[in-house]
Amino acid sequence: MKVILLPLLMLLLAAPLLAAAPEEFDDPAKQARYDSMLREMRCLVCQNESLAESPAELARDLRREVARMIREDKPDAEIRAFLIERYGDYVLYRPPLRADTLALWLGPFVILLLALIGAAFYLRRRSRGHKETPLDPAERARLKRLLGEDETS
Amino acid sequence: MIPELGNLALSLALAVAVVLSLVPLAGSLRGNSAWMTVAHPASMVLLLLLMLAYACLSWAFVTHDFSVLYVANNSHTELPLVYRLTAVWGGHEGSLLLWLVMLGGWTVAVSVFSRALPGVFTARVLAVLGMVCLGFIAFTLFTSNPFERLFPAPAEGTDLNPLLQDPGMVIHPPLLYMGYVGFAVAYALAVAALIGGRLDSAWARWSRPWTTAAWLFLTAGIALGSWWAYYELGWGGWWFWDPVENASFLPWLVGTALIHSLAVTEKRGAFKVWTVLLAISAFALSLLGTFLVRSGVLTSVHAFATDPERGAFLLGFFVLAVGVPLLLYAWRAPRVRSVVSFDLFSRETLMLANNVFLVTAAAAVLLGTLYPLIMDALGQGRISVGPPYFEAVFVPLMLPLLLLVGLGHWVAWKRADAAALARQLWLAFTTAVAFSAILMLWLWGQAGLLVFVGLFMALWIVLSSGLAVFERLRRHGGWRGLRRIPGGFYGMHLAHVGVAVLVVGVTVVSTFETERHVRMMPGDTLEVSGYAFRFDGVREVAGPNFDAIEGVLHVERKGRYVTTLTPQKRYYRVQREPMTQASRHPRPWRDLFTALGEPLGGGAWTLRIHFKPMVHWIWAGAGLMVLGGLLAISDRRYRIRRRSGREGGEPA
Numbered sequence: 001m002k003v004i005l006l007p008l009l010m011l012l013l014a015a016p017l018l019a020a021a022p023e024e025f026d027d028p029a030k031q032a033r034y035d036s037m038l039r040e041m042r043c044l045v046c047q048n049e050s051l052a053e054s055p056a057e058l059a060r061d062l063r064r065e066v067a068r069m070i071r072e073d074k075p076d077a078e079i080r081a082f083l084i085e086r087y088g089d090y091v092l093y094r095p096p097l098r099a100d101t102l103a104l105w106l107g108p109f110v111i112l113l114l115a116l117i118g119a120a121f122y123l124r125r126r127s128r129g130h131k132e133t134p135l136d137p138a139e140r141a142r143l144k145r146l147l148g149e150d151e152t153s
Numbered sequence: 154m155i156p157e158l159g160n161l162a163l164s165l166a167l168a169v170a171v172v173l174s175l176v177p178l179a180g181s182l183r184g185n186s187a188w189m190t191v192a193h194p195a196s197m198v199l200l201l202l203l204m205l206a207y208a209c210l211s212w213a214f215v216t217h218d219f220s221v222l223y224v225a226n227n228s229h230t231e232l233p234l235v236y237r238l239t240a241v242w243g244g245h246e247g248s249l250l251l252w253l254v255m256l257g258g259w260t261v262a263v264s265v266f267s268r269a270l271p272g273v274f275t276a277r278v279l280a281v282l283g284m285v286c287l288g289f290i291a292f293t294l295f296t297s298n299p300f301e302r303l304f305p306a307p308a309e310g311t312d313l314n315p316l317l318q319d320p321g322m323v324i325h326p327p328l329l330y331m332g333y334v335g336f337a338v339a340y341a342l343a344v345a346a347l348i349g350g351r352l353d354s355a356w357a358r359w360s361r362p363w364t365t366a367a368w369l370f371l372t373a374g375i376a377l378g379s380w381w382a383y384y385e386l387g388w389g390g391w392w393f394w395d396p397v398e399n400a401s402f403l404p405w406l407v408g409t410a411l412i413h414s415l416a417v418t419e420k421r422g423a424f425k426v427w428t429v430l431l432a433i434s435a436f437a438l439s440l441l442g443t444f445l446v447r448s449g450v451l452t453s454v455h456a457f458a459t460d461p462e463r464g465a466f467l468l469g470f471f472v473l474a475v476g477v478p479l480l481l482y483a484w485r486a487p488r489v490r491s492v493v494s495f496d497l498f499s500r501e502t503l504m505l506a507n508n509v510f511l512v513t514a515a516a517a518v519l520l521g522t523l524y525p526l527i528m529d530a531l532g533q534g535r536i537s538v539g540p541p542y543f544e545a546v547f548v549p550l551m552l553p554l555l556l557l558v559g560l561g562h563w564v565a566w567k568r569a570d571a572a573a574l575a576r577q578l579w580l581a582f583t584t585a586v587a588f589s590a591i592l593m594l595w596l597w598g599q600a601g602l603l604v605f606v607g608l609f610m611a612l613w614i615v616l617s618s619g620l621a622v623f624e625r626l627r628r629h630g631g632w633r634g635l636r637r638i639p640g641g642f643y644g645m646h647l648a649h650v651g652v653a654v655l656v657v658g659v660t661v662v663s664t665f666e667t668e669r670h671v672r673m674m675p676g677d678t679l680e681v682s683g684y685a686f687r688f689d690g691v692r693e694v695a696g697p698n699f700d701a702i703e704g705v706l707h708v709e710r711k712g713r714y715v716t717t718l719t720p721q722k723r724y725y726r727v728q729r730e731p732m733t734q735a736s737r738h739p740r741p742w743r744d745l746f747t748a749l750g751e752p753l754g755g756g757a758w759t760l761r762i763h764f765k766p767m768v769h770w771i772w773a774g775a776g777l778m779v780l781g782g783l784l785a786i787s788d789r790r791y792r793i794r795r796r797s798g799r800e801g802g803e804p805a
Contacts, residue, residue: 021672021753021757021759022670022671022672022750022759024671024672035668039540040539040540040541042537042539048393048395048396048539049388050539052388052670053388053390055750055751088534088535089534089535089536089537090534090535090536090537091537092536092537093537093538093539093540093541093542094539094541094542094545095536095537095538095542100528100533101524101536103520103524104520104521104524104538104542105542107516107517107520108513108516108517108520108546108550109546111513111516111517111520112509112510112513112550115509115512115513116509119505119506119509122505123497123502123505126423126493126494126495126501127494127495127496127497139492142422146354146420146421146422146566147566147567
């Protein structure tokens with residue numbers, strides 16, 4: 001057993017050269033800032049993982065950088081600017097609001113607005129048609145049957 | 154030999170699919186009933202051939218036939234038998250074959266359970282399913298053949314991705330696929346109805362159980378995927394708005410809208426056009442989900458460029474699958490327009506609102522998922538769209554919807570009485586408000602406003618549904634009436650309560666969880682949310698195809714022993730990749746989650762220790778939704794007899 005595990009142990013024990021202890025802060029406010037900031041940053045070399053969870057080396061370095069700046073009381077905006085300058089917008093999980101992301105940020109609300117307007121027009125036609133065209137007897141019978149079903153629906 | 158047999162079976166299946174697509178349809182148009190009845194045996198033969206092909210591929214995995222390229226890429230002699238069998242769908246080609254077997258299964262199910270439907274209609278539905286099958290078999294055979302040989306055969310395979318070697322991952326894809334493929338039935342029913350030019354209540358009634366069945370598989374598949382991500386990926390998250398997750402969430406959102414829209418079409422004959430569009434979209438998004446995930450386009454647009462043949466085929470198939478029904482609709486539109494009308498305050502209006510929010514949410518998720526791809530393709534630079542974006546746009550869309558969940562089922566069809574409604578519901582509403590207000594005062598400053606809104610919504614839904622069941626029982630003569638109430642009624646309320654339970658889980662865990670990422674020496678103790686975790690060092694463990702280092706954590710609460718947790722760092726011998734295996738102590742009210750990080754020298758390790766309150770409620774809620782769906786399809790009203798339900802359906 002030991003023999004099999006030896007290469008594994010070697011590999012894992014070689015890691016301390018790279019590994020760094022997790023960043024911890026005495027001030028809980030700083031810790032919270034650090035934690036929430038990392039969750040909004042992308043690990044650039046991973047497959048869609050945030051800096052908070054990635055074990056990659058680059059993520060570790062960036063964590064250290066962010067921690068250093070938070071210890072130095074740099075404002076969030078400055079830390080973000082620093083990361084964007086080095087790695088581009090790709091590092092941010094919350095895309096910045098710019099001309100080319102306007103459609104992204106406003107899109108859902110424009111869609112909602114259009115859907116609501118469409119629904120309102122539809123409803124207006126439906127409830128007006130209700131008064132204008134009386135049902136013929138066949139439709140009335142069908143309606144009755146449908147309404148009768150409501151009792152058990 | 155066996156792989157060639159599989160290839161032959163798949164080729165024969167292609168021929169049968171051609172027959173199934175053309176003969177019954179032609180028969181239905183020319184009134185030739187002999188041609189129409191061909192659909193039933195053809196579906197059966199198609200399924201058998203697809204199952205044979207699937208069995209052949211499985212056989213290649215079981216016998217380590219590395220001369221098959223797909224097996225060599227996804228298996229290894231040390232891979233345990235269970236995972237060799239599930240490795241069949243571990244890659245693109247094999248998962249297509251699984252997709253096909255399921256499509257064949259759904260087709261046969263339609264053929265068996267639709268004997269009571271008009272023969273013309275059934276023939277058309279089966280023909281449309283045959284066409285979908287045809288497209289997929291052609292795609293598999295010509296661009297992604299799982300039986301392709303590798304010469305010379307390697308002595309050893311490159312093993313299955315270690316992430317997929319897990320019980321959760323074994324059942325997650327099949328469930329998801331059952332959901333995706335299930336929407337093909339709702340799609341086929343809609344297209345068949347368009348061909349016939351009749352979008353009536355009967356069509357809606359036939360579509361409902363099939364849609365609900367597909368939806369419940371999809372719900373179970375998504376929930377399982379989230380559960381797997383939670384315990385397997387090692388960082389304690391349960392949803393990351395990853396493109397792959399979104400791809401399965403999109404058909405779910407539209408499918409949920411479809412379930413509600415179908416109810417309106419069945420009961421009231423309204424929203425016909427809208428329902429058809431939703432049925433087509435749900436399936437289109439399922440196609441998108443399958444293709445985009447497996448073809449790798451979501452991780453990089455350039456995946457299409459490396460394999461233009463597949464890309465072109467998929468695009469063509471997608472355009473046909475969506476375009477032809479739309480043309481049919483344009484042709485049939487004058488005949489199918491509904492004439493039903495209703496008051497502004499009625500259940501129809503609320504169902505419309507439900508659809509507005511669900512479809513907008515789907516559009517928002519689609520936008521966020523595709524936007525970075527589009528920007529990249531246009532050379533506008535790379536951006537990331539992650540959880541902060543999706544939470545910002547998704548949550549505001551869901552809040553009004555949750556309010557409607559508690560309200561909608563109380564409001565009468567056609568015309569509702571607001572005053573009567575207020576009399577029935579004021580108590581439930583004020584109770585929910587009062588409860589969340591008290592909670593808010595008690596937890597003042599510890600949590601944001603959204604928490605109370607979330608908990609209010611959940612309580613409102615539960616009270617409203619509970620009251621509805623109580624009222625119904627009272628009207629049906631107490632407990633004796635229990636069995637007289639249709640399953641659909643219970644199913645709906647169970648699913649709605651499931652939504653409430655899920656909302657509670659999401660709200661509580663995202664607000665009150667504690668996540669610590671720390672360095673610990675053997676003997677160190679860390680206090681997290683009242684639990685003391687003592688790190689007792691690491692030990693070595695060997696698995697069948699991996700070696701592992703296992704951390705030992707002794708957990709106490711108020712001086713009393715709780716459990717010993719053993720998170721592992723696994724090292725798979727073939728793929729040479731380290732994997733974290735979390736160790737948890739789950740309880741209904743909380744979960745203790747631990748994962749082993751890296752060694753820091755001198756016996757010290759990094760560890761993730763998380764306290765997750767009520768996290769299991771998320772999956773319990775999804776489970777209730779699935780149960781609700783099961784109850785709904787068991788509704789005896791769907792067991793149609795011959796010559797009934799031609800227009801409005803028989804009275805229940």
